[in-house]
Amino acid sequence: MALHPDRLFPADATTRTIARDLYASVADLPIVSPHGHTDPRWWGENPAFANPAELLVIPDHYVVRMLVSQGTPYEALGIGKEAETDPRKIWRTFAAQYHLFAGTPSRLWIDHSLQTVFGLTERLSPANADAHYDAIAEKLAEPDYRPRALYDRFNIEVIATTDSALDDLHHHRQVQGSDWNGRVVPTYRPDAVIDPEADGFAANLDKLGEITGCDTGTWQGYLDAHRARRAFFREMGATATDHGHPTPHTENLGRAEAATLFDRVRAGKASAADAELFRAQMLTEMARMSVDDGMVMQLHPGSFRNHSPQVQERYGRDRGFDIPVPISFTTALKPLLDVVGMDPRMRLILFTLDETTYARELAPLAGAYPSLRLGPPWWFHDSFEGIRRFRERATETAGFMNTVGFNDDTRALCSIPARHDVSRRADAAFLAELVTTHRLDEEEAHAIAPLLAGDLARDGYRLTTAPAA
């Protein structure tokens, strides 16, 4: 069997027993998934997945980048012009190199998916590649393997998608109009209409004006348009916004200055410094709107997106070439926090790819400002060691209650239960260590485990209110 029941638990027998008990108490709790990138079409149209390669290989940038890093061309993975079109051949390429994933979270997630979703307990290898392919392909043709059925089977209570501010959310409307009981909520992600360096920024603002009837040629009209879209997202069930910025810089310009900056940006005359300033200003504007409408704000900064222009040009965005840069929050967030940091209505959840900020900045900030919460380990750090580092570095200063449980943050549907399982196990391991070293009583650990497994996410994202009709 690929999955050992004690995986990720500490080696020490006493500690392992405690971890096992803690995990057992949360293993079957429903999944709360407040931040992720599943395709709304899955939930709206409930289509069958085409084949194993399109389900598990091609869209998974963790998998693709690792294969590419060891010399596999994108084409062999079905990506780019003149790419391989036979999904079985793509699958074989993947299986032939499955050993590359030893020691990585992808390996844990894929083993988990193969076993728990498809009943395949033998580790993927060149020898069983075809047999596994056939077994998965056969299942994918069954109604039980369509997205909504998997949502139900995975025991998901609520899942948030991440949606452009310009999206009409018709897939969400489809869900709401259906007789399916799944709760799928959108998230307001306005990067494309906030970042002057985004592709088609001017056209995006034009479209934003058309959709909302606001004059996005003026600063005031532009802000009104955001308010209108946020209200629409709220109506559609959204409880949160999300902001992917190159840096965590915020700014708080006077009204006139902001309007002048907007004019430059709107006219396409923004310098790189203007663009950064505008993004910084807009974080504070978004925060002000969050105070008004109660939307939880998320900030995901510090990724240098599409680092290789060659890869982006030939194979597109999100191909595994987003590389973190060093960041610092302390000074960068101050303008925003000076405005809303002490406001009890505000909630800002912070994420980082620079782990040095956990103990140095994020825990001290979240351990002081009532508006701040710490998001779980993100992206490269959504792993056993990553979760351990987060808890070890953040807990002593911020405690548990200033964190918001787990986000799977994934576009790979079958990895959702796998990721939550890793998180629950890693947290059980961490809590068990606290118990064995007498920093926590076992009964306290048992009270904290379900908070980390779901309650803090529900509360942190304000998902406890009734879903939209």
Next chain:
Amino acid sequence: MALHPDRLFPADATTRTIARDLYASVADLPIVSPHGHTDPRWWGENPAFANPAELLVIPDHYVVRMLVSQGTPYEALGIGKEAETDPRKIWRTFAAQYHLFAGTPSRLWIDHSLQTVFGLTERLSPANADAHYDAIAEKLAEPDYRPRALYDRFNIEVIATTDSALDDLHHHRQVQGSDWNGRVVPTYRPDAVIDPEADGFAANLDKLGEITGCDTGTWQGYLDAHRARRAFFREMGATATDHGHPTPHTENLGRAEAATLFDRVRAGKASAADAELFRAQMLTEMARMSVDDGMVMQLHPGSFRNHSPQVQERYGRDRGFDIPVPISFTTALKPLLDVVGMDPRMRLILFTLDETTYARELAPLAGAYPSLRLGPPWWFHDSFEGIRRFRERATETAGFMNTVGFNDDTRALCSIPARHDVSRRADAAFLAELVTTHRLDEEEAHAIAPLLAGDLARDGYRLTTAPAA
């Protein structure tokens, strides 16, 4: 019982036994406290503490900030205008949220204080809040719970306070004139007369001139005034100076250039860059004086003080809103080290809130320059995980002998034995790991444990000389 005798020891049975033995050998050694923030009035006047809230809640910024971060208003903690004035109600607010501290060092320190100082072995909770309050209040009325009695009971050998350069040290004089045998020494902390951005800087310099009879209107007179105050502090028992700077930058300007800079600073015409340059220059001046008078120099850089202007304005300084920033020592300290780094008379103890500097910069610097020693983990990192990270990252390059044991650095009297206990346990755990993995023999570990528990502090701070009369 709240405190388990094996707390903080490794889970592995063999390692735990070794850790237990190592700890037992140092558990009862006297406490050397060479850096901290206890109130000199306590030692001079030996007053009774007013009530449990004023002893354990209101002045403890670790406790206050955590409660604030989860929505408790400062007012409910007795801070600010229209604050709660009933200490029992403040205590109840604290007790109601004691679960927030799970996994934090505050929890360990408070449990330790309640049990070892007040005999309260049941963990604080809403249910026992009143009973605990009454028990503590009753004790506080007894003479045995006054500061000097606690000093004696805590087995403190020497404690250093941190004092403004302008302080007349009359509380220290009271101690020295009393028949009490405690050793309380001041520390020269001249930030208020060195930092051009300090509140009332110009007036502070005027006062410095008055006190010393030096002309603090000139660079030379200003330096002389420092020399005079240092000599006074030395006479009063001080062995060290302390410098809390925003950055570790040092500078070594020519005499004329320094004098010109001083003139700008003195005239209140310093730009932000001038202020930073002046602070940097003054670190080197202080180092030169240390070479002359033998005072050990401490540098505590990298905290963004009073991050929230709203909190500072309404509730004052030191309310839990000091947030670390990234720092680097390698280039910043070079001007100072070029002057005094190789001088055998010089001793500079470095502290950091940016743990990335431990292995990257501090251990290599202290493992080379004879003038440098590493201070223990500071502030947010004065915790079990923080101490472990420090030892794991610093020891391999700097060894043990380039560190200076432990500082409790606290303004919370009852936490002193608790903090030293955590430190001794954490060091025992670290040493035991080295023994179990055969990086150290058990006999060597037994030789090192008392160094870490006291000798390195005595030696590092030059406290072994006889106390002032």
Next chain:
Amino acid sequence: MALHPDRLFPADATTRTIARDLYASVADLPIVSPHGHTDPRWWGENPAFANPAELLVIPDHYVVRMLVSQGTPYEALGIGKEAETDPRKIWRTFAAQYHLFAGTPSRLWIDHSLQTVFGLTERLSPANADAHYDAIAEKLAEPDYRPRALYDRFNIEVIATTDSALDDLHHHRQVQGSDWNGRVVPTYRPDAVIDPEADGFAANLDKLGEITGCDTGTWQGYLDAHRARRAFFREMGATATDHGHPTPHTENLGRAEAATLFDRVRAGKASAADAELFRAQMLTEMARMSVDDGMVMQLHPGSFRNHSPQVQERYGRDRGFDIPVPISFTTALKPLLDVVGMDPRMRLILFTLDETTYARELAPLAGAYPSLRLGPPWWFHDSFEGIRRFRERATETAGFMNTVGFNDDTRALCSIPARHDVSRRADAAFLAELVTTHRLDEEEAHAIAPLLAGDLARDGYRLTTAPAA
């Protein structure tokens, strides 16, 4: 006995047994040493080592700096004018302070050398200093303790030296012309002819012109001269180049701009910014040449060399005063990667002294770009904890196959087997943890262990081709 057979293995019994088995399977594999600083004269002339102090103390900057940091003058270690000349006295000074190395890798390496090379199982101490000295001195007079015999005894398969671009490699020629079967290959290290701030840069370029017959007065001729020297190094067996730069910055200037920059640099008119730009440009030029000639490129950035001018002036370079600075690769490497990053012919091995880059930048970069591999923990981090941090932080994102096994990187001959032993034990410990926590099967761990112990180095440095005649 100084060395315990279970040293560095995890405390937990089950995990330790797995680590022991893994280590046993690789303990006796030949040593592949693709990067280091042994003296080519040793291999060419095979001289006897003069005495214990000259073998084990004076040239070991790890040892010297630690003694200096605790107050020993360089002179007492045989360094500087009026230095101690009696090697026995130097040895005694070392032995008297051997306790300073408790908890450091030097202690592990020296214990290992004394025991496995000289049969001395009692730990060095003041009491046995003379006896150890005599025993070592006696051995050093025997032919079995000359460099080539030690190479054979240490079971070294191949060792790379690091050589100036201007070196005539005559010691390598001596090796190749001898009947000894050792494989010693040079490495092309052109810092002295690339860094405008290097001592004697202009003269170095003159010499480069003379040696190659190229006109190093022009940009084109200068590049041709590099090509010629690289070809010569290749003929002499080199498979790699190495670049020690203050930062990892790279640049990709247009041809005309680069030529103009070169003219300024060549004329000795380079500003500090010019010098940095030129170094940055040359990394990209070196990368282009690597694509052409197949030489593996190594980058070792981020050390502030000779931090104390006083030490450098009195005692020379490489005296333990090189201190790391914070660095970041993501933006810095982009110009180079935009040119060669996706080229399957390119291989660039990255090293760092700033461990924050492991998880944040290096693993994401190496886990995406096919041209990149991660070098092992370098310098201060070539230690048990350093190796653990590297594996814990890099593996989850980059896997094992994007790393290149171990480098001993040493100028201390006897430490070579000691360092490889520490590395093999640390990797066995890490793999065993993965097995115990069921992140890896034991059989997989057994497949990975020999990769880490040698195969990845052979492959990573393209050493599998037949040695030069």
